[in-house]
Amino acid sequence: MGQATYNFPVTSETLEEAWADTDIRGDTALEAAYIAAARRLVERGVIALGSNCEFWIRHQAAVAATMREPVAVCSLLLVPTLLRELLNSAKLAVATAESKPLRRRSAGIGDPADRERLVAGGTEVNCSGKMR
Known part of the structure; x- marks a missing residue:
């Protein structure tokens, strides 16, 4: 998200x-x-307010609850909407830095059937911040 990205x-x-x-x-x-x-x-x-890190998703509710301004911390907020737009048999792939936390938290998807439709793959960064 840089100055050249937007017209404002x-x-x-x-x-x-x-x-x-x-x-x-x-x-x-x-x-x-x-x-x-x-x-x-x-x-x-x-x-x-926005962000370019998918791991902000776990802080969306807390940040939004304290602000009057619109808060959309990451594109994972679109996952439930995108799943509704796809055929029920279709899956949605998400590329991420670390897929395990995303799979565990399921990007805020409540329906277990929809959680099964989310496929996450990552570069799998280890906890030292270095890529494996």
Whole structure:
């Protein structure tokens, strides 16, 4: 997500504490950092919040609950909608850095039959942040 991607100003912030080893593992301590970052961005004039990391999905509800601005932290939010658009026999493939957490959490899909339709594959980053 860079300035050249959109036809309007983009403001970004990097969370120094959100490395692959903490984010992929699901460190709950990051939630407060994500909320604080969202608030700082709004203070800088941001009117909508997004992210380019699929592991933010686990913080979507908490961040959205604290903000008045729209929050859509990752494209995985589209998975339930995309599954509804596909034939019931079709599967949806998701490429990710680490597929195991995604398979366990099933991208917010409540229906067990729909969870079976999600196929996740990853580059499988280990907890040191290095690719295997």
